[in-house]
Amino acid sequence: MNAIQESLGRFSRAAQRLGHRLTHTFGPQPEWVKKKQVVDSEFDAAHGVETGGITELKRLQVAGDAQDSVPHIASDPDEFHSAMGALGIDHGRFTFVDIGAGKGRALLLAAKYGFKRIVGVEFARELVEVAQRNIHAARLSASTSILHQDATRYELPDEPVVQFMYNPFGGKTMATVARRTRASFDRNPRPLHVVYVVPKELDTWVQAGFVAEQRDHYAILRPAT
Numbered sequence: 127m128n129a130i131q132e133s134l135g136r137f138s139r140a141a142q143r144l145g146h147r148l149t150h151t152f153g154p155q156p157e158w159v160k161k162k163q164v165v166d167s168e169f170d171a172a173h174g175v176e177t178g179g180i181t182e183l184k185r186l187q188v189a190g191d192a193q194d195s196v197p198h199i200a201s202d203p204d205e206f207h208s209a210m211g212a213l214g215i216d217h218g219r220f221t222f223v224d225i226g227a228g229k230g231r232a233l234l235l236a237a238k239y240g241f242k243r244i245v246g247v248e249f250a251r252e253l254v255e256v257a258q259r260n261i262h263a264a265r266l267s268a269s270t271s272i273l274h275q276d277a278t279r280y281e282l283p284d285e286p287v288v289q290f291m292y293n294p295f296g297g298k299t300m301a302t303v304a305r306r307t308r309a310s311f312d313r314n315p316r317p318l319h320v321v322y323v324v325p326k327e328l329d330t331w332v333q334a335g336f337v338a339e340q341r342d343h344y345a346i347l348r349p350a351t
């Protein structure tokens with residue numbers, strides 16, 4: 127077997143492993159993956175950015191618990207817009223925070239809503255670097271930034287917040303994030319909407335003191351008062 131065949135073999139085994147993992151995480155995948163590839167290439171070509179693909183985290187420099195995370199996959203634009211529309215808020219009064227921001231697709235999408243500020247929090251260094259390039263390429267204003275940080279250490283700003291999450295991690299990390307989000311609200315009660323896409327750990331948020339409004343593929347959580 128030559129070197130090229132060996133690499134192809136390695137690639138195909140890795141793709142198979144990823145396929146099993148995605149099937150396990152997101153359900154049966156072929157149609158889903160095909161649709162995603164089309165959406166990714168259209169979005170990236172239209173905006174001159176690189177947000178697509180499925181990126182496993184295990185070879186990346188990660189500032190936290192990669193075992194409790196899923197691979198990087200960017201938000202679907204239609205799903206994102208449907209969730210932002212459902213909030214029924216004046217977006218310009220809010221700071222948008224994407225917990226697990228990846229390559230920054232949601233930050234780019236959020237830019238259309240006139241948020242006061244846009245902040246991404248991402249723990250994989252390589253993805254932060256891609257997101258920084260994308261923010262620059264899309265010429266987003268200085269009010270958009272990305273932090274290289276573990277979500278469990280991030281402090282929400284003391285402002286009205288839309289906290290966005292696209293299935294970034296499992297129950298252990300989510301429990302800490304939900305508890306800290308609730309504590310931030312208790313310290314400073316303010317308008318706070320959590321948009322959780324593919325809400326696999328919804329119960330964790332309810333247990334932490336949030337009321338859930340479930341939609342098709344996402345949930346909106348607000349602090350129970």
Ligand SMILES: C[S@@+](CC[C@H](N)C(=O)[O-])C[C@H]1O[C@@H](n2cnc3c(N)ncnc32)[C@H](O)[C@@H]1O
Binds near residue numbers: 232253275276
């Ligand atoms: C499914 S991707 C979503 C990307 C982006 N939010 C979007 O909507 O396009 C989840 C992201 O969460 C990040 N992530 C997972 N665990 C994290 C943690 N503990 N702290 C910060 N980021 C994390 C992953 O590296 C990945 O980029």
